[in-house]
Amino acid sequence: MSTSSLLILLVPTLVALGLLAVFLIHVAIRYTPIVGRVFEEKPLFLPLRVRPVEDDGEAVSFTTKDGLKLAGTYLTARSATRLGVLVFCHEYLSDRWSYRPYADYLRDLGFDIFTFDFRNHGQSESDPQYKPLQWVTDHEIADLRAALAYLRSRPDRDPAGFGLFGISRGGGTALVTAARDLGVWGVITDGAFPTRGTMLAYILRWAEIYVGSPILWKRMPLWVFSYVGFMGRMQSQRNLRCHFPDVERAVARLAPRPWLMIHGGKDAYIGPEIARLLFAEAREPKEMWIVPGAKHNRCREVQPETYAERITSFLGRVAPRRALPKDVLKSTNQMTKEMTSSGVL
Numbered sequence: 001m002s003t004s005s006l007l008i009l010l011v012p013t014l015v016a017l018g019l020l021a022v023f024l025i026h027v028a029i030r031y032t033p034i035v036g037r038v039f040e041e042k043p044l045f046l047p048l049r050v051r052p053v054e055d056d057g058e059a060v061s062f063t064t065k066d067g068l069k070l071a072g073t074y075l076t077a078r079s080a081t082r083l084g085v086l087v088f089c090h091e092y093l094s095d096r097w098s099y100r101p102y103a104d105y106l107r108d109l110g111f112d113i114f115t116f117d118f119r120n121h122g123q124s125e126s127d128p129q130y131k132p133l134q135w136v137t138d139h140e141i142a143d144l145r146a147a148l149a150y151l152r153s154r155p156d157r158d159p160a161g162f163g164l165f166g167i168s169r170g171g172g173t174a175l176v177t178a179a180r181d182l183g184v185w186g187v188i189t190d191g192a193f194p195t196r197g198t199m200l201a202y203i204l205r206w207a208e209i210y211v212g213s214p215i216l217w218k219r220m221p222l223w224v225f226s227y228v229g230f231m232g233r234m235q236s237q238r239n240l241r242c243h244f245p246d247v248e249r250a251v252a253r254l255a256p257r258p259w260l261m262i263h264g265g266k267d268a269y270i271g272p273e274i275a276r277l278l279f280a281e282a283r284e285p286k287e288m289w290i291v292p293g294a295k296h297n298r299c300r301e302v303q304p305e306t307y308a309e310r311i312t313s314f315l316g317r318v319a320p321r322r323a324l325p326k327d328v329l330k331s332t333n334q335m336t337k338e339m340t341s342s343g344v345l
Contacts, residue, residue: 039133039233039236040236043134048091048094048098049095049098050097050098051097052097053097057076058073058075059071059073060150062146063146064119064142066142068119068125068127069125070116070118070119070125070143070146071122071123072096072116073114073115074113074154075104075112075113076107077107077111078108079108079110081321082110082112082158083111083320083321084158084185084320085112085114085160085161085163086103086113086114087114087147087162087163087164088102088113088114089164089170089171089174091170092133095123096115097122099113099165102165103165103311109315110319111163116147119132119139124143127139130241134169135195135244136169136176136244136245136247137243138245140170141173141176144164144173144174144177148162148181158320160320161185162184163185163188163315164186164187165188165189166192167297168296168297171189172247174187175187175250175254176250178254178257179251184257185320186257186258186314186315187254187257187258187259188262190262190297191267191296192261192263192278193275193278194274194278195233195244195245196226196233196247197248198270199229201271201273203225203228203229204225248278249281251279251282252282254282255282255283255284256285258314259287260289260314261275261279261286261287261288262310263275263289263290263291263299264290264291264293264296264298265291266293267296268296275288287314
């Protein structure tokens with residue numbers, strides 16, 4: 001092939017690539033700041049606050065690899081036999097005492113519970129260089145890893161490992177951590193969400209507002225919106241001095257650890273479709289429960305008895321030692337009613 005023939009073939013390709021590069025630069029300059037601002041805005045919701053019970057459990061502290069001292073509480077099972085250890089990961093802006101309505105009754109079934117305050121929350125130390133938001137970052141991952149390292153150092157450590165129970169951002173933290181820790185034997189999440197998938201859903205929702213022409217944005221390939229989201233995340237990582245882990249990729253590596261995903265059917269922050277897409281990334285064993293009528297982090301309030309039954313049944317199948325006795329499973333409803341009447345639920 002002659003040089004002139006080769007140029008005739010290459011010139012259109014080079015021109016197209018040049019135009020694509022110009023287009024992507026334009027998109028990045030125009031829309032990255034908008035996406036970045038969305039990343040760095042605090043959501044308007046009220047986190048769960050539960051009265052501390054200081055005389056219940058063992059108050060402990062442990063240190064992260066970057067030198068922060070975190071506060072935690074170790075609560076032993078109220079039974080003769082320990083079935084396993086559950087680590088509770090609270091939601092954004094809450095604290096370790098929020099474990100009570102979600103998991104305290106599990107102590108009666110034979111589980112030790114370890115609950116702790118993430119950095120910049122509760123009684124844990126704060127990192128002045130970090131402004132926590134609703135997104136999972138490497139800082140929360142470091143905190144949970146430090147908690148697991150502490151549990152491994154205890155004289156009463158469980159050689160079987162741990163189960164993780166996370167709410168919202170705590171759920172995403174649990175999933176990312178579990179994907180890399182062979183000591184995790186199961187994961188329960190309520191309201192967990194991905195960073196990348198959530199932002200893409202919001203970008204698509206707001207595209208018509210910011211792009212202006214519906215003809216233009218509806219014809220735009222999905223990868224362009226993903227690119228804008230990526231650029232926004234990169235900008236926010238620099239501004240917030242953190243790293244956003246890929247929750248979807250972690251979920252894909254979660255198996256063979258079993259996962260129970262709970263999500264609100266009327267979640268206005270993280271729509272059920274976002275949860276379903278995240279769930280689809282995981283391999284078996286896994287199970288999903290979409291709670292009809294429940295808003296974000298409100299599933300246990302809508303169906304408290306079924307909520308406890310679902311978790312108890314899941315743990316009965318995946319706990320490291322033995323399945324829960326049938327008579328204990330039947331007593332879950334009664335315990336839930338007592339917790340509701342006493343104001344714990």
